[in-house]
Amino acid sequence: MSGKKLVHPDTKLVLGGRRKEWLRGMVNVPVSRTSTVLFESIEEIHAAYPPEDGRLSYGRNGTWTQWSLAEALTELEPGAAGTRLFPSGAAAVSIALMSVLGPGDELLMVDSAYGPTRLFCDRELKRLGIATLYYDPLATAEEVERLVTDRTRAIFMESPGSLTFEVQDVPGLCAMAKARGVTTLLDNTWATPFFFQATGKGIDLSIVACTKYISGHSDLMMGSVTAAPSHWERLARTGQGFGQYVSPDDAFLAARGLRTMGVRLRQHELGAVKVARWLKDQPQVGQILHPALDGSPGHELWARDFQGSSGLFSFALKGADKEARDRFVERLELFGIGYSWGGFESLAVPADADQLRTASSRSYDGPLVRLHIGLEDPDDLIADLAQSLAGLPASG
Numbered sequence: 001m002s003g004k005k006l007v008h009p010d011t012k013l014v015l016g017g018r019r020k021e022w023l024r025g026m027v028n029v030p031v032s033r034t035s036t037v038l039f040e041s042i043e044e045i046h047a048a049y050p051p052e053d054g055r056l057s058y059g060r061n062g063t064w065t066q067w068s069l070a071e072a073l074t075e076l077e078p079g080a081a082g083t084r085l086f087p088s089g090a091a092a093v094s095i096a097l098m099s100v101l102g103p104g105d106e107l108l109m110v111d112s113a114y115g116p117t118r119l120f121c122d123r124e125l126k127r128l129g130i131a132t133l134y135y136d137p138l139a140t141a142e143e144v145e146r147l148v149t150d151r152t153r154a155i156f157m158e159s160p161g162s163l164t165f166e167v168q169d170v171p172g173l174c175a176m177a178k179a180r181g182v183t184t185l186l187d188n189t190w191a192t193p194f195f196f197q198a199t200g201k202g203i204d205l206s207i208v209a210c211t212k213y214i215s216g217h218s219d220l221m222m223g224s225v226t227a228a229p230s231h232w233e234r235l236a237r238t239g240q241g242f243g244q245y246v247s248p249d250d251a252f253l254a255a256r257g258l259r260t261m262g263v264r265l266r267q268h269e270l271g272a273v274k275v276a277r278w279l280k281d282q283p284q285v286g287q288i289l290h291p292a293l294d295g296s297p298g299h300e301l302w303a304r305d306f307q308g309s310s311g312l313f314s315f316a317l318k319g320a321d322k323e324a325r326d327r328f329v330e331r332l333e334l335f336g337i338g339y340s341w342g343g344f345e346s347l348a349v350p351a352d353a354d355q356l357r358t359a360s361s362r363s364y365d366g367p368l369v370r371l372h373i374g375l376e377d378p379d380d381l382i383a384d385l386a387q388s389l390a391g392l393p394a395s396g
């Protein structure tokens with residue numbers, strides 16, 4: 001089915017990667033497991049290399065199960081050349097960075113990056129002689145340009161940022177980076193390419209933790225990197241060089257999730273916006289850090305660049321201390337306490353961003369709670385939040 005002109009993201013989700021020769025009469029591309037591929041002749045074995053999609057060579061180079069998912073993800077990103085799959089979102093981040101950087105290079109990393117992304121820079125990249133300089137997520141392209149030196153090889157963005165949800169000027173930063181010959185990478189996990197087409201905005205390497213909304217069911221770990229043509233070969237080579245791939249079973253599950261991602265994301269959006277607006281009116285609640293809400297940092301950029309918002313946001317508990325905040329989270333009955341997000345279920349965790357930032361500092365009305373709004377009825381979630389807010393100590 002691929003090869004047809006797919007215009008709208010919903011249609012792409014349904015048709016993407018479903019090549020006739022991979023489907024062989026079925027609706028879904030089946031799970032094809034293998035390590036060894038058998039050949040009829042030595043000539044045939046030579047013809048299988050270098051490995052590429054559509055040509056079986058060895059298990060680590062995939063079968064149609066993984067190729068189909070990768071192709072569907074590529075089709076969501078305008079002008080992209082290809083997608084590599086990784087065993088986790090964190091692996092996708094680290095290998096994308098490794099495909100660009102070498103000893104002596106400098107990396108500009110957004111200060112609101114996901115914690116393990118920071119750790120990778122501060123530990124592994126540092127060990128390899130690669131320096132990381134952090135920048136404020138709300139910095140303009142001109143302000144970030146002042147940090148660019150002749151050793152700057154890449155600018156990494158995450159928009160909105162982890163825990164505090166600042167939206168960045170991705171097109172502005174990309175235009176500046178292109179003029180300076182600097183590669184741009186984006187952690188696009190929150191919006192996914194359904195709500196934010198990163199390569200269309202100028203991003204060279206678009207990273208998604210498929211563990212979240214692509215899979216959508218909290219039952220697998222996976223990451224993807226989708227590359228612009230200028231960066232595809234290097235990404236594919238680095239992924240292969242590090243021996244990174246995913247099992248066909250996980251690829252099948254992720255593709256199954258992808259087909260319904262549009263309807264799920266819109267439902268997450270509806271629920272999260274309703275809950276966030278309700279929270280805004282509660283006396284115990286301070287700032288709401290939700291890109292779709294007026295007043296959230298970078299809201300105007302979200303309104304300009306995104307096609308929607310997903311189910312993850314934070315809010316401040318006004319005047320509460322961290323102890324009261326933690327008890328608030330524990331009193332919730334419909335929200336699980338746990339990391340990750342993007343599944344069908346609601347989650348709540350304390351969000352202490354202050355310990356992570358080094359290039360920006362923002363003050364909030366109290367300690368932060370991060371919510372993932374699942375597919376439950378938002379009125380039930382609101383009732384649950386109301387009962388837990390009512391249990392806060394009177395002094396806040």
Ligand SMILES: Cc1ncc(COP(=O)(O)O)c(C=O)c1O
Nearest residue numbers: 088089090114189209211222340
């Ligand atoms: C924004 C973001 N990027 C990347 C990751 C890493 O994904 P994974 O848990 O699949 O390694 C996460 C995980 O929570 C995340 O929130």
